[in-house]
Amino acid sequence: MRMSRLLLKTLREAPADADLPSHKLLIRAGLISQLAAGLYSFTPLGWKVFRRLESIIREEMDRAGAQEVHLPALHPIELWEKSGRAAAMGETLFRLSDRKEHGFALGPTHEEVISDLAGRTIQSYRDLPVTLYQIQTKFRDEPRPRGGLIRLREFTMKDAYSFDTGWDTLDASYDLAFQAYVRIFQRAGVPVIPVAADSGAIGGKDSQEFIFLTPNGEDEILLCPSCGYAANAEKAEFRRPAPVAGEPLPMERIATPGQRTIDDLVAALGIEARQTCKAVFFRADGQPVFVAIRGDLDVNEVKLKNTLKAKALEAMDERMVRAAGLVAGSASAVGLQGMTIVADPSAVEAPNLVAGANEDGFHLRNVNHGRDWQANIVAEIALARAGDACATCGTPLEVKRGMEMGHVFKLGTIYSESMGVYYLDEQGERKPAVMGCYGIGVERMLAACIEANHDDNGITWPAGVAPYDVHLVGLNLDQAPVAAAVANIEAALLDAGLTCLIDDRAESAGVKFKDADLLGMPARVTVSPRALEKGGVEVKARRAPGFEVVPIADVVARVRDILGASGA
RNA sequence: CGGGGUGUAGCUCAGCCUGGUUAGAGCGCGCGCUUUGGGAGCGCGAGGCCCCCGGUUCGAAUCCGGGCACCCCGACCA
Numbered sequence: 001m002r003m004s005r006l007l008l009k010t011l012r013e014a015p016a017d018a019d020l021p022s023h024k025l026l027i028r029a030g031l032i033s034q035l036a037a038g039l040y041s042f043t044p045l046g047w048k049v050f051r052r053l054e055s056i057i058r059e060e061m062d063r064a065g066a067q068e069v070h071l072p073a074l075h076p077i078e079l080w081e082k083s084g085r086a087a088a089m090g091e092t093l094f095r096l097s098d099r100k101e102h103g104f105a106l107g108p109t110h111e112e113v114i115s116d117l118a119g120r121t122i123q124s125y126r127d128l129p130v131t132l133y134q135i136q137t138k139f140r141d142e143p144r145p146r147g148g149l150i151r152l153r154e155f156t157m158k159d160a161y162s163f164d165t166g167w168d169t170l171d172a173s174y175d176l177a178f179q180a181y182v183r184i185f186q187r188a189g190v191p192v193i194p195v196a197a198d199s200g201a202i203g204g205k206d207s208q209e210f211i212f213l214t215p216n217g218e219d220e221i222l223l224c225p226s227c228g229y230a231a232n233a234e235k236a237e238f239r240r241p242a243p244v245a246g247e248p249l250p251m252e253r254i255a256t257p258g259q260r261t262i263d264d265l266v267a268a269l270g271i272e273a274r275q276t277c278k279a280v281f282f283r284a285d286g287q288p289v290f291v292a293i294r295g296d297l298d299v300n301e302v303k304l305k306n307t308l309k310a311k312a313l314e315a316m317d318e319r320m321v322r323a324a325g326l327v328a329g330s331a332s333a334v335g336l337q338g339m340t341i342v343a344d345p346s347a348v349e350a351p352n353l354v355a356g357a358n359e360d361g362f363h364l365r366n367v368n369h370g371r372d373w374q375a376n377i378v379a380e381i382a383l384a385r386a387g388d389a390c391a392t393c394g395t396p397l398e399v400k401r402g403m404e405m406g407h408v409f410k411l412g413t414i415y416s417e418s419m420g421v422y423y424l425d426e427q428g429e430r431k432p433a434v435m436g437c438y439g440i441g442v443e444r445m446l447a448a449c450i451e452a453n454h455d456d457n458g459i460t461w462p463a464g465v466a467p468y469d470v471h472l473v474g475l476n477l478d479q480a481p482v483a484a485a486v487a488n489i490e491a492a493l494l495d496a497g498l499t500c501l502i503d504d505r506a507e508s509a510g511v512k513f514k515d516a517d518l519l520g521m522p523a524r525v526t527v528s529p530r531a532l533e534k535g536g537v538e539v540k541a542r543r544a545p546g547f548e549v550v551p552i553a554d555v556v557a558r559v560r561d562i563l564g565a566s567g568a
Numbered sequence: 569c570g571g572g573g574u575g576u577a578g579c580u581c582a583g584c585c586u587g588g589u590u591a592g593a594g595c596g597c598g599c600g601c602u603u604u605g606g607g608a609g610c611g612c613g614a615g616g617c618c619c620c621c622g623g624u625u626c627g628a629a630u631c632c633g634g635g636c637a638c639c640c641c642g643a644c645c646a
Contacts, residue, residue, distance in 0.1 A: 012595060012607065013580050017639045027579095037638065092644075109646090143569075143644060150646095157646055209646095218645085301643085314643085404646060441646030476604060510606040517606090528605075 001468070003503045003515075007044050010515050020216050022450040023148030025459050029518050038145025038153030040443075045519070048467035050156075053442055053449070054135055056187045056464065057158045064180040066131040066160050071113045073137055077103035079112045083418045088311050094139045106139035111411070111437065114161045115419035122433060125165050125425045129173050133160035135442065149447040150218070150403065156443060161411075162436040163421060170410055170434045174206070177438040181210055181406050184440065189462030189567075190448045192405050195221055196231035198302050207235075207409035210440075211402035212448045221402045222384050226395035233399075234302035236384035237391035241296065243350030244275050249366040251334075256363045260329030262295040265354055265363065272296070277347050277355040277367060279331040281321055284310035288324045288339040292332070292375065293382060294346035294353070300383035307342060307379040332356035333373040334364060343375035344382045405445055411435040459520030460543050463566040469493070470500040470559055471521035473512050475528035477504055485527045485537060489555055496556045498563075500525075517542070522566035523559045541566065 014024035026032045031046030042050055058068065077095065080086035086093065086105070094106040107113065114132055122128065135158045145151050162173035178194070185192045190212050197209040209232060211221055220233035231237065259268050262276050276295030281288065282304065289308065291299055305313040321328050324339065332355035333341045347353070348369040355367040369375065386399035416422065416432035425431055453460045463469070470493055474486045486502060493500045501521060503512045509528075516524050524547075526538040531549055539555060540547035541562040550558050 009578080009596085010607095011579060015579070016574080016581085019640070034638090090644095138646080140645075144640095144642090146640080152646090155646070159646090407646065439646055444646055506604095508604055508606085508608060510604085510608070512604095513606045515607080526605085530605075 001499075001501050003501060004505050006501070010518055018148060020147050020150065020447070020451065021454055022150075022447040025450050025454055025518075026148055026447070029459060029520070032149065038142060038151065040149065040152070045467050049461075049465060050442065050446060052465050052467075053188055053446055054156075054158075057135060057184055057440060057442070060180045060184045060187070061133050061158070061160060063183075064131070064176045066133045066177075066180075069114075069117065069132050069134050071107075071110050071117070071134050071136065073107050073139070075105050075107050075113060077105050079116065080105055083112050083415060085112070090312070092140050092142065094141050108138055108140045109157070109439070110134065110136075110138075110159055111161065111415050112419060114159075115415045115421050115435075118161070118163055118433070119416075119419055119421040122163060122421060122423055125423050128423060128433060129162060129164040129169055131160055131162040131173055131177070131436075133158060133438075147216070147218075147447070149443040152443055155441060158440045158442060160438040162438070163416070163433040164436070165423065165425065165431070165434065167410075167412075167434055170436050174408060174410055174436045177408055177436065178208070181408065181438070181440070185210060185212075185405060185445075187462075187464050188445055188449055189453050189465055190405060190445060191452060193230055193402075195402075196229075196235050197407065197409075198232070198234040198306070205410045205412055207407065209404050210406040210408075212405050212452065213400050213402045214448070214451055215401055216451065217401040217403040219402050219404055221400050222386075222388075222397045223400060224390040224393060224395050224397055227390060227393040229390055229392050229397075231384075232404075233384060234300060236397070237380075238382075238384040238388035238397060239391055239394060240294070240346045240382065241274055241389075243294070243346070244272065244352075246351050248351050248368045248371060251364055251366045251368070251372055253357055254363055254365050255361060256330070257361045259363070265295070269354060271354060274346075274350065275353060277332060277350075277353040279326075279333070279356055281316040281324065281326055281328075281331070282313055283316055283320060284308045284313050284340075288316070288320070290326075290331075290333060290336060290339050290341045291343070291381065292341060292347040292355075292373075293344040294350055297344065297346055297382040298385070299344075300381055303379070303381045303383075304342065307377060307381055308340075327356065327358050327360055330356035330360055330362060331358060332364065332367065333375070334358065334367060336373070340377065341373070341375045342377045342379065342381065343369065345378060345380060346382060348375060348378050403444065403448055403451075404441075405448060406438070406440040408438045409436065411437045454520070457514075458518035461520045461522055461566075463522045463563040466521050467519075468501040468521050469498040469523060469563055471516045471519065471524045472500045472502045473516060473524060473526045474502065474504055475509050475512070475526065475530075479529055481532055482527050482529060485532060485552060488552060489525060489527065489537065492552075492556050493559065496560075498556070498559060523562040525555060525559065 008030045010030050011028045014028050018024040032040040138157045164170040192210040194208045197207045222236040223230045273296035278293050278295045280291040280299050352366040357364045387396045413432040421433045422430050524540045531538050534549045536549045536551045538547045539558045
C-alpha cells in the first residue's frame with residue numbers, strides 16, 4: 001500500500017478530550033475517528049489492526065474446537081423477557097419498535113439467541129459437548145462511555161458458549177476456552193492475569209476475568225504477593241481482623257450528641273472502629289434492606305446483591321431513609337422491625353459493640369447479636385481492601401488497577417432451562433445442557449494492545465497485530481535508483497508473504513520518520529541515496545534504537561529477524 | 569443518575585471578565601518556489617450559523633435564561 005493513496009491523516013497533537021495513551025495514539029495515528037460518545041469509525045489502517053485481532057481470536061477458538069456462527073443483532077424483546085433479563089439489563093438495553101409497534105432490542109450479548117439456536121439443534125447427549133462462538137457487534141446504552149475504545153456503546157465481542165451434558169465435562173470445555181484465551185492474549189501482545197470474579201448480571205458460578213494490569217484500568221484487583229491469589233474487588237475474599245474479645249456485658253444507652261459517623265464514635269468514646277457496628281441501608285428490588293457490618297469494614301454491594309438474589313440494588317437516599325423510619329447516624333438493628341436485616345459475620349461474632357440507639361443523639365454500648373438483635377441473613381458481604389489479610393495465607397493483599405479483557409464463567413443450566421436447551425441422556429431422560437460462557441471485547445483488546453505497546457514516539461505494534469509488517473520509507477524518490485530499489489524491495493517482501501506500507505509521499509525525511517514511529521510498524525526499511533552509496537538500505541526495528549545498512553538482497557531475511565523478535 | 573469541566577477554522581487554543589472595526593494565532597489544507605536524514609523555509613490563498621433556541625441591547629462570540637453535545641471522577645460492564 002502506498003501512503004500517497006492511503007486514507008490517513010496523522011495528527012501532531014491529540015484532541016483535548018483524549019486522556020489515555022491508547023486513546024491519544026489511536027486518534028493521532030488516525031486509526032479511529034469519533035462519531036458520538038462511545039461510537040467510533042475505523043479508518044483503513046485501524047480496521048486492518050482490528051481484523052488481525054479478530055483473526056487471532058478466530059484461529060485460537062477454531063483450534064480449541066469451537067465453531068463460529070453468525071447471529072442476529074436485532075432481537076425480539078420477548079426473548080429477553082423469557083430469560084428475565086429485559087428487567088435485569090434495565091436501561092442498558094437499547095430498545096426499539098418495528099412498524100407494527102412490536103418490541104425489539106439491539107443485542108447487548110447473545111446468551112438468549114445462542115440458547116435458542118442450540119435448543120433447536122441439540123437433542124441428544126450424542127450432540128454434546130459443543131462450543132459455539134461469534135464475533136459480532138453488541139449494543140449497550142452505557143451510562144458512561146469512556147476512554148476511547150475502552151468503553152463503547154457499540155462494540156465487537158467475541159462470545160463463546162459451551163454446552164455440556166454435566167458439570168464434569170463443563171470443566172473440560174471451560175479449561176479449553178481458558179487455554180485458548182491465554183494464547184489469544186499472548187499473541188495479541190496484551191499481558192493478562194486471570195483473577196477470580198463475580199459473574200455479574202449474566203449469572204452463574206465459577207468465574208474468572210482476564211485482567212490487563214494498568215493504572216488506567218477501571219477495575220480494582222486484589223493480589224496476594226505471597227500465594228498468588230488474585231480476585232477483583234467485588235469477589236475478593238479476605239480474613240477479617242479479629243474482634244476485641246470479651247464476655248457479653250449488659251447493654252447500656254449512652255448520649256452521643258452530634259456523633260453520627262464511626263469516626264465520631266471512635267474519637268468520642270476512645271474505642272476502635274472494630275468495636276462499633278455500622279448500619280447501611282439499601283433498597284433491593286424495591287424492598288428496604290438493613291445491613292449491619294462491623295465499623296472497620298465496608299459493604300461489598302455486589303456480594304450483598306448476590307446474597308439477596310436481587311436484580312437491582314441501590315443505596316437508599318435520604319428521603320427513602322426517612323420513609324423507612326430509620327435514624328441516619330444512630331441506626332441499628334436493635335429493636336428494628338419491618339425490614340430484612342442482613343449481617344456480615346463480623347457484626348455477629350464481635351461482642352459488646354457500640355451501635356445506634358435508633359434515636360438521634362444516642363447510641364447503645366455492649367450490643368450483642370443473638371441477645372439484643374437478630375439478623376435474618378448472615379453472609380460475608382464485606383469489601384476487601386488493600387492491606388487486608390489474604391484468605392488463603394494471611395499475607396496483606398495489594399490493590400492494583402486493571403482492565404477486564406475477557407471473562408470466562410460457568411453458567412450452568414440457567415439459560416438452558418429458561419430458553420429450553422434440553423437433551424436426552426443415555427437413559428432417555430430429558431436434561432438441561434450445562435453451559436459455559438466466554439467473552440472478549442475486541443476493541444478494548446486493541447486499546448490495551450496499544451497501552452501495552454507504545455513509547456514516547458508512538459505505537460510499537462507486536463508483529464502479529466501491526467497493520468503492515470514493514471514501513472518502507474523512500475527518500476528522494478525522484479531519483480531513479482531510489483525508486484527502483486523501493487520497487488525491488490516491495491516485490492521481494494510481497495514474494496516472501498510480507499506486507500508493507502510504502503511512504504512515497506513528497507514529504508521531508510523528518511515527517512516520514514515521525515509518521516513511521518507514530519504508526520509503529522515493527523520493521524522500517526529506509527531507501528535513500530545516502531544508504532545506497534553505502535551499498536544497501538537501512539533496516540530498523542521499531543522497538544530498538546539503532547539501524548543497520550544491509551544489502552537489498554538481505555532485506556527480507558533481516559526483516560524476518562525483526563518480526564520474530566517483535567512478537568508479543 | 570450525582571459531582572466537576574469544555575463547546576470559536578480539520579486539530580490545539582486565544583478573544584469573553586470590561587458588548588462596538590472585516591473574529592485571531594500555531595499546526596494542518598491548496599498553489600508556486602526553495603528544500604530532502606527527525607513534523608524544514610519563503611510567498612500567496614481557501615477555510616467560521618463563534619453548539620442550538622430565546623432574551624437584554626442601537627449593537628451579542630462576549631451579558632442573562634433554557635436546551636443540547638462532548639470529556640473527566642463516582643455507581644454498572646467486554
